[in-house]
Amino acid sequence: MTTLQQPQHPVLGAVVAVTDALEGVAAANPVFMATDQKATALLEIARAKAQLAELELRVLAVADDVAAESGARDVAAWLHHHTHQRPETLRADLRLAQALDRTYHQVAAAMRRGACNPAQAHVIVNALDDLPADLGAEIQTMAEEALVAYATRFDPTQLRRLGRRILDxxxxxIAEAEEAKRLAAEEAHARKKTRLAMR
Known part of the structure; x- marks a missing residue:
């Protein structure tokens, strides 16, 4: 009896092609590249790293079955066991993967184009998560769009600062109203903690 072999998924095919291509240049010495070729290679490698990271996050977001099959707590724990990466980094990547899969599709699309690296994506998602929960979907979308556009010009540290003031x-x-609410809450908290004792 013959068993039907499952066709290779395009994602796996792409990953195999990448690793094969890298093995093909394992012995190539970049010292002999022209200066302009080195510059282009560095930029393309950075772009490819962002694209590969997005692909990894896309697979991570839907790999609960991998963890379940092996009895691991989650796929981050499974990956830690098999790849010996830092567990806290893998947990952060899993949270990012779930956020991109569930909510932040513009950030994911920018990574797929190589226009946003993983460090920038983490910062953007954290900034968007920190926005007031009662903002409308339109404002949330505008904030994500603006921060993704900034990713082409600013590093993660600068993006973090911009993310804190994105409503401005x-x-x-809305930013003014939120600032007023925050100040009122701080004043109320300070009044509660302050007692005046008279004798």
Whole structure:
């Protein structure tokens, strides 16, 4: 009796092609490249790393079955066991993968184009998660769009600063109202903690 072999998924095919291509240049010495070729190679490698990271996150987001089959707590724990990467990094990557899969599709698309690296993606998602929960979907989308556009010009540290003030850029009136709410809450908290004793 013959068993039907499952056809190779395009994702696995792409990953195998990448690793095969890398093995093909394992012995190639870049010292003999022209300066402009080195510059182009460095930029293309950075782009490819972002694209490969996005692919890894896309697979991570839907790999619960891998963990379940082996009895691991989650796929981050499974990966830690098999690849010996830092567990806290893998957990952060899993959270990012789930956020991109569930909510932040513009960030994922930018990574797929190689226009946003993983460090920038983490910062953008954290900034978006920190926005007030009662913002409308339109404002959330505008904030994500603006931060993804900034990723082409700013590093993660600069993006973090921009992320904290993103409402000032896209919706100044909402930012002002949120700042007023925050100050009122701080004042109320300070009053609660302050007692005046008179004798």
């Amino acid at each position: 850029v896209i919706a100044p009136e």
